Amino acid sequence: MNGLPPPDPIMLKERSSMVFVQYGQLDVIDGAFVLVDKTGVRIHIPVGSLACIMLETGTTVTHAAIKLAAYVGCLLIWVGDGGVRLYAAGQPGGARADRLLYQAKLALDETLRIKVVRKMYEIRFGEKPPERRSIEQLRGIEGARVRALYPLLAKQYGLTWNHRNYDTSKWDAGDLPNRCLSAANACLYGVCEAAILAAGYAPAIGFIHTGKPQSFVYDIADLMKFETVVPLAFKIAAKGNRDTAERDVRIACRDYFRQDKFLERIIPAIERVLAAGEIQLPEAHPEAVDIAIPNEQGIGDAGHRS
Numbered sequence: 001m002n003g004l005p006p007p008d009p010i011m012l013k014e015r016s017s018m019v020f021v022q023y024g025q026l027d028v029i030d031g032a033f034v035l036v037d038k039t040g041v042r043i044h045i046p047v048g049s050l051a052c053i054m055l056e057t058g059t060t061v062t063h064a065a066i067k068l069a070a071y072v073g074c075l076l077i078w079v080g081d082g083g084v085r086l087y088a089a090g091q092p093g094g095a096r097a098d099r100l101l102y103q104a105k106l107a108l109d110e111t112l113r114i115k116v117v118r119k120m121y122e123i124r125f126g127e128k129p130p131e132r133r134s135i136e137q138l139r140g141i142e143g144a145r146v147r148a149l150y151p152l153l154a155k156q157y158g159l160t161w162n163h164r165n166y167d168t169s170k171w172d173a174g175d176l177p178n179r180c181l182s183a184a185n186a187c188l189y190g191v192c193e194a195a196i197l198a199a200g201y202a203p204a205i206g207f208i209h210t211g212k213p214q215s216f217v218y219d220i221a222d223l224m225k226f227e228t229v230v231p232l233a234f235k236i237a238a239k240g241n242r243d244t245a246e247r248d249v250r251i252a253c254r255d256y257f258r259q260d261k262f263l264e265r266i267i268p269a270i271e272r273v274l275a276a277g278e279i280q281l282p283e284a285h286p287e288a289v290d291i292a293i294p295n296e297q298g299i300g301d302a303g304h305r306s
Contacts, residue, residue, distance in 0.1 A: 012073070012198045013264040015051045017191045017257035020250060022056035028064040048072040051194040051263060054079050054186070066090070075194040079186060089193060089203070089213075098284040099200035103216075105279065107205050110135075112277040116207045119276030123223050123269070139208060149226055157231075157238040176245060180237040183246040184229035185221070187253040189214060192221045195266035207273075223269055228262065229253055 024035040026045075033047040045053070047068060052075035055061065061076065069076050069090065076090040106112045114135055121129040121138055125145065129138055147164075154161035159177050193203050196216055206215025208222070232252045236245055257263065 010049050015049050018052045020054040021059055023058035025060045026065040027062045028068050033068055047074045050074050052190045077190050098282045100202055102281050103201050103205050106277040113207055115276045116273055119273045153234055157234040177237040180233035180245050180249050183249040184233040188221045188229045189217050193217045199267050199270055
């Protein structure tokens with residue numbers, strides 16, 4: 001209404017994690033963010049209370065919808081069937097030059113980078129990594145431990161585990177545990193990328209993973225993957241329902257993220273691993289654009305759009 005201030009945005013950690021949409025057009029009609037199907041039926045989507053929206057095949061988006069999603073800080077991610085192939089992701093406006101420079105300095109200086117990598121290793125496995133190891137050596141140790149974890153978890157759920165492998169061009173031919181894992185990882189990567197952007201960092205500037213658009217997303221997701229979505233994926237796979245497995249995994253992930261207040265943990269985890277570099281966060285330039293959802297009251301974690 002005229003004369004009233006705009007509503008306060010919802011902090012990322014208080015939002016729902018995600019929704020998947022398919023076969024329809026995202027638009028803003030009568031002030032509401034909606035999905036319109038071919039019959040003209042509208043489904044209202046509470047865009048301001050979501051961390052991200054996964055857009056599957058058959059989805060189109062209007063300019064008005066993109067604008068509103070960016071304004072409220074909701075990440076749009078274009079994915080393939082089953083939500084397991086990421087094609088592109090939007091930028092909801094959270095990137096800050098000061099945080100990008102901070103992240104880049106940590107990644108470019110090998111001494112600082114290995115401090116961050118060692119902290120990631122410590123968080124992931126609950127123990128300090130071996131001394132005097134290069135990043136490549138730590139990556140190899142991590143890979144060996146991860147490969148050993150999969151069969152142990154699979155055994156707990158009565159599954160036969162061969163190896164982590166799937167062919168995106170022949171998705172339906174993949175074994176059920178791998179399909180469930182890929183669907184669960186897609187959910188985890190989506191909310192992690194939304195949190196990284198919300199905190200003002202770059203998804204592409206990774207420390208263990210490098211050279212990919214989502215390198216830092218994989219770094220952060222790996223910190224909590226085996227305590228969150230991997231057990232969920234194996235639990236769904238153990239039910240043996242190939243027809244609804246991916247959908248069941250998404251629902252299980254969404255419910256877990258909400259019940260465990262998972263979004264509250266991601267940004268503090270990002271700040272914790274980067275702080276291991278032991279350098280000062282640069283001061284923002286006086287002319288810097290504010291983050292998408294400013295925290296005027298000073299409540300919440302550093303970097304939150306709140």
